[in-house]
Amino acid sequence: MNRQRMNPSDMRRGAGIVIACVAAALLVSAAFLLAAGRDPLQAGMVLFGSAFGSIDGVAETITRAVPLALAGLGIAIAFRASMYNIGGDGQLMIGAIGGVAALQWAGDAGAIGLPWLLLASALAGGLYGALAGWLRARFDASEIIVTIMLNYVAFQMLAWLVRGPLQESQKIMPRSGAIPEAAQLPELIEAGQLHAGVLVALALALLVHVVMRRTSFGFRLMAVGENPRAAAAGGIGVGGIIILSMAASGALCGLAGGVEVAGVFHRLEENMAPGLGITAIAVALLARLNTLAVPFAALLFGALTVGAGALQRQMAIPFPLLWIIDAVVIVAFLFAGARWRRAQPAA
Amino acid sequence: MDQLFWVGLLAAAFRLATPILFAALGETVAQRAGVLNVGIEGIMLTGAFVGAWAALQTGSPWLGIACAAVSGVTLAALHALLCLRWHLDQIVSGIALAMLGLGLSGYGFRLTLGANSAVRLPSFDRPDFGTLAELPWLGPVLFKQHALVYLALALAVAVWWFVRATGLGLAIRACGEAPDAAHAAGINVGRMRASCVLFGGAMAGIGGAYLSLAEIGNFVEDMMAGRGFIAIACVVYGRWNALWVLCAALFFGAIDAAQIRLQTLNPDIPYQFFVMAPYVLAIGALVFLSRRSRMPGALGRPFVAPQ
Numbered sequence: 001m002n003r004q005r006m007n008p009s010d011m012r013r014g015a016g017i018v019i020a021c022v023a024a025a026l027l028v029s030a031a032f033l034l035a036a037g038r039d040p041l042q043a044g045m046v047l048f049g050s051a052f053g054s055i056d057g058v059a060e061t062i063t064r065a066v067p068l069a070l071a072g073l074g075i076a077i078a079f080r081a082s083m084y085n086i087g088g089d090g091q092l093m094i095g096a097i098g099g100v101a102a103l104q105w106a107g108d109a110g111a112i113g114l115p116w117l118l119l120a121s122a123l124a125g126g127l128y129g130a131l132a133g134w135l136r137a138r139f140d141a142s143e144i145i146v147t148i149m150l151n152y153v154a155f156q157m158l159a160w161l162v163r164g165p166l167q168e169s170q171k172i173m174p175r176s177g178a179i180p181e182a183a184q185l186p187e188l189i190e191a192g193q194l195h196a197g198v199l200v201a202l203a204l205a206l207l208v209h210v211v212m213r214r215t216s217f218g219f220r221l222m223a224v225g226e227n228p229r230a231a232a233a234g235g236i237g238v239g240g241i242i243i244l245s246m247a248a249s250g251a252l253c254g255l256a257g258g259v260e261v262a263g264v265f266h267r268l269e270e271n272m273a274p275g276l277g278i279t280a281i282a283v284a285l286l287a288r289l290n291t292l293a294v295p296f297a298a299l300l301f302g303a304l305t306v307g308a309g310a311l312q313r314q315m316a317i318p319f320p321l322l323w324i325i326d327a328v329v330i331v332a333f334l335f336a337g338a339r340w341r342r343a344q345p346a347a
Numbered sequence: 348m349d350q351l352f353w354v355g356l357l358a359a360a361f362r363l364a365t366p367i368l369f370a371a372l373g374e375t376v377a378q379r380a381g382v383l384n385v386g387i388e389g390i391m392l393t394g395a396f397v398g399a400w401a402a403l404q405t406g407s408p409w410l411g412i413a414c415a416a417v418s419g420v421t422l423a424a425l426h427a428l429l430c431l432r433w434h435l436d437q438i439v440s441g442i443a444l445a446m447l448g449l450g451l452s453g454y455g456f457r458l459t460l461g462a463n464s465a466v467r468l469p470s471f472d473r474p475d476f477g478t479l480a481e482l483p484w485l486g487p488v489l490f491k492q493h494a495l496v497y498l499a500l501a502l503a504v505a506v507w508w509f510v511r512a513t514g515l516g517l518a519i520r521a522c523g524e525a526p527d528a529a530h531a532a533g534i535n536v537g538r539m540r541a542s543c544v545l546f547g548g549a550m551a552g553i554g555g556a557y558l559s560l561a562e563i564g565n566f567v568e569d570m571m572a573g574r575g576f577i578a579i580a581c582v583v584y585g586r587w588n589a590l591w592v593l594c595a596a597l598f599f600g601a602i603d604a605a606q607i608r609l610q611t612l613n614p615d616i617p618y619q620f621f622v623m624a625p626y627v628l629a630i631g632a633l634v635f636l637s638r639r640s641r642m643p644g645a646l647g648r649p650f651v652a653p654q
Contacts, residue, residue: 036458084438141633142583144385144438148576149626160619278446285439320453320568327447331425334435334443 014288017336021286022300024332025325032324038317046314047307057306059194063264065295065302067092067256067276069201072283072294073208074129074252080212080289081245082225087132087147088253088277090154091125095254096261097158098124100166100176100268103183113183118200118258125254126247128154133246137239143246151277162270176268185263195263201295204252208291221245253277275323279305282326285333301326350484356604357488361496362562364600366391366554366571368499370578371585371592372506373550379510379587380543381523381645382430385441388575389448390422390548391555396452398556399468399566400459408471412495412556419552420545422448427541434649445575453568460566468564471495493561495553500593502550507589519543523643526650536650551575573626580629584636587643595632602628 030040051061071088078085085091102120103109109116132150135141159174161167168177185195212218223231224241232238260272283301287293304322311317370387377384394415402411422444429440460466474497476490510516518539521529526536558574559566577599585592606621613621 032454036454084442086442135630135634139634140637141630142580142637144442145576145580145633146630148573149630152573152626153623156619156623160617164617275449278449281442282446318454318457320450320457323446323450324454325450327443327450330439330443330446331429334429334439335433338433338435 014290014293017288017333018286020336021329021332025328028328029321029325032321033317036317038315043311043315043317046310047304050310051303051306055189059189061299061303061306062198063193063195063302064305065298066195066197066201066263067260068280068283068301068305069295069298070204070256070259071253071276071280072287072298073201073204073291074249074256075277075280075284076287076289076291076294077208077212077221077252078129078245078249079284080225081221081241082228083133083136083242083245083249084144085129085132085147085246085249085253086144086277086281087129087150087250088256088280089273089275090147090151090277091128091250091253092257092260092273092276093154093158094128095121095125095250095257096268096272097154097161097166097257098254099258099261100179101161103179104166108180109183111182113180114185114262117179117183117262118255121258121261122251122255125257126251129250129253130243130247132250133243136246137242158268158272159270162268166268168267174270178267179261183262184266185259193264197259197263200255200259201298204255205291205295208252212291217244253280256280278323279326282329285330288333288337352608354484354487356601356608358491359604359607360597360601361488361492362600363603364596364598365493365496365499366558366562367574367578367581367599368503368593368596369554369557370551370575371581371596372499372502372589373547373554374579374582375585375587375589375592376506376510376519377540377543377547378582378646379523379643380519380540381526381643381648381650382427382540382544382547383437383441383647384423384426384444384544384547385438385576385579386422386426386444386448387441387547387551387578388571388573389445389451390419390551391448391558391571391575391578392452392569393422393448394419394552394555395559395570396456396460396555396566397552399559400455402469402560403460403466406469408469408560411469411560412553415552415556416549417552419548419550419555421548423544423548423551424541426548427544430649431537431541431544434651437647437649449569452566456566456568461568466565468560470564471561493557495557495561499557503589503593510589520643522650523645526645526648530650530652536652540650551578554578577625577629580633583642584632586636586641599625599629 033040033043050057052058075085075088099117099121103117132143132146135146136143162174162176166176168175185197188194188196220236220241223236224238228238279301283297287297308319308322312319370391374387397418398411398415401414402408426440426444429435430437474494480486480490518534522536522539530536581592581595584595602625606624610618610621
């Protein structure tokens, strides 16, 4: 899985895995729809129509894909280092908080508001991720449990802040005041809310790809992920790499939060991350932790998110179907990946 | 801080420890056999929903608990299939299981219980200890609890004894410490591990159903709020020893009971800080205890029987 370059047979294998995952997701969702007495074909049409049937729909799909791509990149980095970061939601919320708090602290930061917000959100998310990495490297505390616990801490922190220090001036709604126009991501087209965050996500996908494939940091990170003992024997500082991988992972998730604030919400709200961190794991795995493939996997899950919302509104199909699909994609990915590995001699 | 406060706190500690305890005991056995299941949270959620739904359908809370156990076994069987038969990554499979449980319970809930408002779940009869329950201090804390609380406490002792002192327990430990040796001694490692994973699933399902049926009296989406992960942490704190796991679960039950009470006693402090407390303490305890604990030697490692 962690090979440096993809050869043609590798590409075929990758395509096969993706097709297997999508087919499994379709079959299982159809079964759940039938169990609920809904027509799967009609649901498929609603889903596809809402996500791709109009300019507005496509714009919405891409808008939903942006935070998924950023967080998915973060998850992919962590998983490459064999750090199971399930704290994407928490890091996203802390990133959003950090961005908005930094803006307020700097008195709106004037013309540099947007880069200031995005940098602060990446820094805040990165520190939050690095905390989990440090606890793992220094104290051997399971990053799985720590990141989950930090999700709940971040949620309570956000819930307090939007009712306390960061609440809007009228003190009625549990949300912050709007950020100034200079700090907002510009909208790209008239339709939907498609904002320039999509460019940020694509640029970062390229950047992360180069870092992972072309720098010694990327090499060391993957070496630690493959076999920490061998990496340590080879002179790599495993603890440092663990902390840095979680910092990078958290920074990307935090940036996803900052981009959501700057592009979509334009303020801090309580429910900014309805399970984005969960879906981002499915995104990263469907992309086979290949960072260049992450934006495409994010687009697929962006469409699913838009579609799940439409299914809820139009056919009263419960939104949690999306988490079931997430799980099915991961299971299918694991299964298909193992199948292909076994078919190949000594891969 | 009078007697009423402390008695109430201790009684609530036992109640709130129970769902964590069930799940943690099941996970203890599974991990002792060498299998890590980080999807406990999803199984608990599914158990909570299935328990509530089945109790409403049948009118019997005990049948609800039984159905929750079956649902837990089913989800655990999926984990066993992926990890033990196909030797896939246990952690990623567990993460998928956690998501699946979140999705299944939410999907099912919105189609059934969530669709019609004001559902009244059938309630349990409480065991009656007569005059014992009238004792000051001890009465309310120890003799007025739900039957499942006693069951969980008894289970802790039973698991401790079973793993430590029986031949089957020894075989389970062998599978977790040295599966090659266990295999050479004629133990079917795959089957032994699968049985332990299924047991863990049943316990997590019951723990979840306890929370929805006995403690809250309703199902709420994502109602476990991380208890499944705290249960896994309790296994680490308890060093894979059921009696210490019991202590860890009681500790978190007490913390939970205390934070609820402190919220009402300190209206000036934002309540979110109290809600945060158990999670922060869980991290703190991991930091202090992870290094010192010695986990089963082959935990998380797949075992492929030599041909």
